[in-house]
Amino acid sequence: MLELHPTEQQSAYAVVAIVFGVALVTPFVLRRETVSHRVLIFAVAIVLSARYIVWRATETLAPFGATWDCLVTWSFFLIEAAALVSSFSAFVILMRRKNRSPEATAARNWWRPAPPPKVAVLIATYNEEKEVLARTIAGAKALEHPHTVVYVLDDGRRDWLADYCREQAVNYLRRPDNKGSKAGNLNHAVAWLTERGEVPDFVAVLDADFVPHRNFLTRALALFHRHNVGLVQTPQHFFNPDPIQHNLGLSRSYPDEQRFFFDHLQPSRDGWDIAFCCGTSSVVRWTALVDVGGFPTESVTEDFLMTLVLEAKGWHTAYLNEALTEGLAPEGLREYVTQRARWCLGLMQIVRSDYGPFSLRMPLRLRDRWSVLDSLLYWVTTYPFRLAAFIYPLLYWYFGTIAVYASVPEILSHFGAYYVWTLFALNFISRGLVIPIVNDVSQLLGAIPIIRATWTGLIRPKNRSFKVTAKGGDRSQFVVQWRMMAPFLILAALTLVGLFVGFLSDRFVFSDAGEGKSIVLFWSLYNLMTLAVTMMVCVEMPRIESHLDDRPQRVLMRLDDGLHRVWLTDLTQQSALVRGVVLAEGSPVEISVRDVGDVSGYVIETTPDGGLISLDTTDRQYEALLRRLYAEGSAPGVTRTRIGAILHDLVFGSHVR
Structure with missing residues (x-):
């Protein structure tokens, strides 16, 4: 590789300095809620990303040929380029944002002078404990909206729950089988209501562990003043920390992993009119539900598919970004990963269905096809790239092959500028939710099962079992998830041994790979830090119940x-x-x-x-x-990042009682 002239090196460093300086000034000039400002910020991100990937394609790859270098450099480039295409789509989506709260306030009680609409609240349950269900039932009974009837749909067929529902004066329904999983359970209730003539105007769906706030229905129903709105989705908030928050001791300083999606990505999707149903915490119009034949059962993520099914019939989904329910985040690491793998599998089933982005069987809008394609790109590209980033540096330490041929100044000028601005842009619009290493850990934890679910769903999408996320139970003991930790332990060991052998054998010192070896060194050290944190998360800390919204x-x-x-x-x-x-x-x-x-x-x-x-x-x-x-109350837990608090918790810990 040609060496850069000192002037060119200075120019490379200047590019990063300029990008960093502009990023520091921008928050004082632009507003995160203004669409034109968001367009400008993400347009710059796209330009810098495109500049980077063009440079990668033209300057950092080995020549074509039957060589190991060609295979390594080009395979990693293609994985990275695919992930960047997914980023481009996300950047465009994030350019818009819709806030429906003023609309919900203005349209409150839109049905007057007619009486308030009747709402059936459906609580789907399978194997949850009484303590979990008691919260949800109590919240449903306390809803402010009149003409509300609560139904507990028990797919576990538990007699004690039937007795408890009778004590609580709520309706109890069970069916003879579990066909169709959660969607089938909901459809059984819809059929039961229809047969008995107890037809509501709207149906609210709650998971067994999600408690509605008193104003959940009064706020969500307001958006149905537009007669083409078939479904209103509200965000999911959690009153307990997820496994990453809890096991790292960040429950009071770092938000749960889903905050970026619910608080920022969904409002942006709503700006493009492609927000989608997430199951619990949603309300659907009865006439729309009947029009589409009930909740779809072709995917284990019937919620996303529900939005597409409605859209094909002309019914739109609206998103109200207000904390109107709160639920139980997965408490164990295995449950956390299983849940995300299920989401991935369900999306792949949708892709292979009549509602896939390339299917012409359903009259979906172009933007709806883009919505599915964007999700497909995320699941198919993000996790393989995250895993590849830990594997490819090992090829240098053991085989002397470098995945990216570049000098340090070149990396800083192209990757550094792109990375700094992208990190700034995402944190600017999300108030600091994207933290390096911690964000990497959340993706790395599920990489292997999600990659497996991706290809399982694409190749054999049918007859996949629905795995319920376990909630409740005894969490008072230390548990080391050795099986989950094993791949990360192996990667860390291979990286450490590679570093040791590389220096001990002088392979690193006398390598003819130029400055590329310095990049691999920094890359490997970053990977070791990330793997260390990932393995820490695999040590599950004891949990004793606490409500994260408590105030003295x-x-x-x-x-x-x-x-x-x-x-x-x-x-x-x-x-x-x-x-x-x-x-x-x-x-x-x-x-x-x-x-x-x-x-x-x-x-x-x-x-x-x-x-x-x-x-x-x-x-x-x-x-x-x-x-x-x-x-x-308002949203429980932490909704924005505080760097000082994170550093304090990492050093001193903050595990709550």
């Missing part, structure tokens, strides 16, 4: 010696943590909890300035407590 508040507590004003710092379905008083273990107490009343309990653990209290609620108080914890 002053309350009254009665002890044997009278009333005390204390701080209530943590509240769960079974316990309360207080500060500001000396407590004796085992002593009885009575604590006043807002919206719940005076609750009896006893001290089960003492602290220097307080203690943990086990609550002994009555049935009425327990239901009120569930409503207080899960059916009220």
